[in-house]
């Protein structure tokens with residue numbers, strides 16, 4: 001489909017700055033078809049393990065086409081559009097327009113089909129895009145310069161596409177600088193407060209990857225957590241999701257009030273641990289909790305927290321971090337064997353969620369593998 005055939009489908013008001021509801025609808029009709037992605041965008045995927053399908057309550061989502069074992073890298077994508085983050089939003093919009101103008105037609109179509117959250121727009125977006133249009137000439141797919149109404153239509157589409165970019169872009173690094181990119185299949189993954197997958201930019205292979213955190217059954221939907229706050233209760237999660245993504249979460253944890261108890265307990269344990277790590281200067285007195293007195297008590301709490309996370313199905317990087325804390329505390333308590341056991345658990349989670357490329361985490365033993373190697377070295381020197 002060329003760009004001209006989309007043109008009648010946009011009905012964005014131009015003068016008053018408002019964004020009518022249909023400005024956020026995809027530009028083409030049936031979302032379940034034509035999710036174009038050139039084969040060079042996905043690498044290291046020996047077989048297609050996932051596909052985009054319609055859901056009942058969350059638009060489209062990503063689903064497993066067969067059984068997927070825990071720790072599998074289900075996506076390894078290159079961005080369809082990416083850029084370094086400028087300081088000012090108007091500059092971001094300006095750069096976006098320039099990038100978009102150079103994008104291939106199939107990538108523009110792919111971008112246009114993605115979800116746009118109307119809440120992402122800011123006051124300066126429309127003027128910044130209008131300014132870019134005033135300063136640049138725009139051509140259609142056949143190289144014909146757009147004028148009058150067509151040019152206006154093109155500007156409206158660009159505004160929506162910028163909304164798509166903001167809605168779906170994720171943090172990456174580009175030549176060592178902070179940037180963001182949009183990834184075709186990743187953009188279709190819905191949120192769950194009990195995710196079964198983890199995403200992240202893989203510096204070593206320069207790809208955006210998604211790994212499943214547990215065994216996945218055929219036809220199961222893949223979910224990530226849009227929120228970093230895995231311990232937070234439902235009300236806080238709902239507030240964040242509404243404010244940043246504009247939806248009411250329909251995940252299994254939010255539909256089942258019984259699951260809240262686990263979260264409450266986890267956030268209390270986390271609070272106690274954090275207070276202890278910070279010298280108990282901010283002990284949350286409202287909860288009438290006694291601060292942790294020593295490393296033994298801290299280890300006990302960290303261990304309880306890790307067990308709770310596992311029993312609640314929260315296999316996240318916070319779990320790896322908690323095992324790492326247990327390992328550090330065990331070492332301080334002079335139990336090297338236990339420290340190694342916890343370090344192995346942390347590494348298992350890290351491998352499962354990130355993969356083996358963690359060389360960039362070598363500094364300060366940040367990566368679990370380097371921490372474990374350090375402990376194993378200590379053990380060898382003790383035995384020598």
Ligand SMILES: C[S@@+](CC[C@H](N)C(=O)[O-])C[C@H]1O[C@@H](n2cnc3c(N)ncnc32)[C@H](O)[C@@H]1O
Pocket residue numbers: 057058059060061114115117167168187188189190191192245246247248249250251
């Ligand atoms: C990045 S998109 C994910 C793909 C999207 N479902 C689509 O159709 O393209 C994010 C949007 O998906 C929907 N969504 C994601 N997770 C959801 C959830 N747990 N409950 C309800 N809607 C959800 C919301 O509309 C949200 O703004």
